[in-house]
Amino acid sequence: MIDQKSSINNFLNEVNMKVRLSDFIGQYVDLVEKGNSFVGRCPFHNEKTPSFNVNNEKSLFYCFGCKAGGNILNFTTKYKNFTFLEAVDYVSKYAGISFIVDKKTRKVTTHEKIILEILKKANNFFQSNLQDSSEALNYLRSRGLKNDEIKTFNIGFCPEERLLINYLKEKGFEPEDIKKTDLLIKNKNNEFFGRFRKRITFPIFDFSNNLVGFGGRSLIESKIKYINSQESLVFKKSQILFGLQQNLEFIRKEKQLFLVEGYMDVIKLYSYGIKNAVSPLGTTLSEIQLRKMWNYSEVPFICFDGDDAGISASKKIAVKILKFLKPGKSIKFITIPENADPDLFLENKTKIDFLNLRNQSIDLSNLIWEIVKESIKTDTPEFLAIIDEKIKNIIDKIEDRNVSSEYFKFLKAKKDSYIWNINKIQSGNYKLKKVVNVIENTNEKLFISMILLDKNYLTEFHEEIFDIRLVEVNLREELQKILKTFNENPNSTLLNIEKFKETNFKFYQEILDLKRTHLDSLVGDEKKIFFKQILNNLRLPVLINERELIQKEIVEEKNSLISENLLKKYTRISEEIRVIQNKDIE
Structure with missing residues (x-):
């Protein structure tokens, strides 16, 4: 929240973190994405060829025709014909940020500038002192850092506070202003001493490239090895x-970003040629930081330490960001083996080894499912019932309706597959062998397997099969190929599991395993009964989701005739769901 003690610059920074300028201006101008910008016809002059550009990374707009340009406040004042204060009020309400303008604002801005200037001069002092400290240089060398990393990240060394204070006084700063910078703190005797005394310093920049604080690594015996500036x-x-300023060009080029815990992780990755890492200075992630990352990469990677604390922090972030998910925006998670952090991992590994971890990353949706499973203590019905409750809690957190709907289908399918794998299949007089090796998407793979092993299912259950929408993309595509082939030529040799022996041996092996564990012991009509059960398992989550969407439409629809039609559809689907849920295996 921004109050009367903050400047317009801070207000704009927070707005830019929460609001994409293209989304705001897109309310009034039809914009089309083109490269790194959005383009449309200028709202401030008549033109046939679009020359109006919006850049989300810079949070600026510009028209090459009439030369109008600026930030979100400039656009609002010009488009709405508002005064400056009216524009501030309008934008603050749109962004959900409180802002109060009064006479103190100018004084606060002046004080803010003084603090920033002191921090800038202090950093120059720290950098020059690093060259005089063999102890600090030796430590950095021992961590594998070369002159390039030291210079790029402006690494320095803070000596005794007396030397720092004298240097800043010589630069014309008043003692009272120096004390307000967080470079000095009071001890128990109410005496000031240096916060970063005898520490290697890492300057920290905000999103406007202002130096706003420091991180410090102690070179002497200390209870706290690493410290940061305090909130101010x-x-x-x-x-x-941290690291966005230094790595921004590479991040823009690659459109990929790694989030790591600390500044040494960022710097170590940089030294190995991985120049697209940033750090939130810990294991928490704010909405502002998340949206900033999404400005540069649609799916950033979170790569916290591989210990229990790092894994736990990743799971907390996974749940937290559900609220902010939008179509096309997500997160992936990298797990570093052997409880290591990126810095330690790279001591014995290479850049390729780290990038291979990226290739093994887990999607946000799959991590959420793992979190849901962790709530299940045993496989008894009362604990399995918790899954539905957990799924509902997850769905309720997601504000975007489309994303929420897709997560519902995904998690329901995961639940069905999970329950299928932990229970023995029982029907009448037969029991199936328990699956030893759990196979992902078991229902869907069994479904594909059975229609390839017996093409009669494609004829007898043709309509039901065509209504099935598989969750796993590769299996969905494979089903479409099978159905297309069957329609064109029911006797095609491509309708056979042997075709996977050469093209996808892993899948071929899984089909054989499923055949052995689920199908070989079935006799007579048991296979058909089993296939119908699979059909129901695949259809149920889709029907439930469709019913929920219709229910929302009924509540929101004002036309009574349309509502009546929706109600009939809702009743029909509910009956179908009830039949599936209550139906015993024949």
Whole structure:
């Protein structure tokens, strides 16, 4: 929240973190994405060829025709014909940010500038002192850092506070202003001493490239090895990503981003040529930081330490960001083996080894499912019932309706597959062998397997099969190929599991395993009964989701005739769901 003690610059920074300028201006101008910008016809002059550009990364707009340009406030004042204060009020309400303008604002801005200037001069002092500290240089060398990393990240060394204070006084700064910078703190005797005394310093920049604070690594015996500046007028941890300033060009080029815990992780990755890492200075992630990452990469990677604390922090973030998910925006998670962090991992590995971890990353949706499963203590019905409750809680967190709907289908399918794998299949007089090796998407793979093993199912259950929409993309595509082939030539040799022996041996092996564990012991009509059960398992989550969507439409629809039609459809689907849920295996 921004109050009367903050400047317009801080207000704009927070707005830019929460609001994509293209979304805001897109309310009034039809914009089309083109490269890194959005283009449309200028709302401020008549033109046939679009020359109006919006850049989300810079949070600026510009028209090459009439030369109008600026930030979100400039657009609002010009488009709405508002005064500056009216524009601030309008934008603050749109962004959900409180802002109060009064006479103190100018004084606060002046004080803020003084603090930023002191921090900038202090950093110059720290950098020059690093060259005089063999102890600090030796430590950095021992961590594998070369002159390039030291210079790029402006690494320095803070000596005794007396030397720092004298240097800043010589630069014309008043003692009272120096004390307000967080470079000095009071001890128990109410005496000031250096916060970063005898520490290697890492300057920290905000999203406007202002130096707003420091991280420090102690070179002497200390209870706290690493410290950061405290929250202040200029240092706001939730609005900082360490390394973004240094790595921004590479991040823009690659459109890929790694989020790691600390600044040494960022710097070590940089030294190995991985120049697209940033850090939130810990294991928490704010909405502002998340949206900033999404400005540069649609699916950033979170790569926290591989210990229990790092894994736990990743799971907390996974749940937290559900609220902010939008179509096309997500997160992936990298797990570093052997309880290591990126810095330690790279001591004995290579850049390729780290990038291979990226290739083994887990999707947000799959991690959420793992979190849901962890709530199940045993496989008894009362605990399995918790899954539905957990899924509902997850869905309720997602504000975007389309994303919420897709997560519902995904998690329901995961639940069905999970329950299928942990229970023995029982029907009448037969029991199936328990699956030893759990296979992902078992229902869907059994479904594909059975229609390939017996093409009669494609004829007898043709309509039901065509209504099935598989969750796993590759299996969905394979089903479409099978149905297309069957329609064109029911006797085609491609309708055979042997075709996978050469093209996808893993899938071929899974089909054989499923045949052995689920199908070989079935006799007579048992296979057909079993296939119908699979059909029901695949259809049920789709029907439930469709019913929920219709229910929302009924509530929102004002036309009574349309509502009546929707109600009939709702009743029909509910009856179909009831039949499936209550139907015993024949």
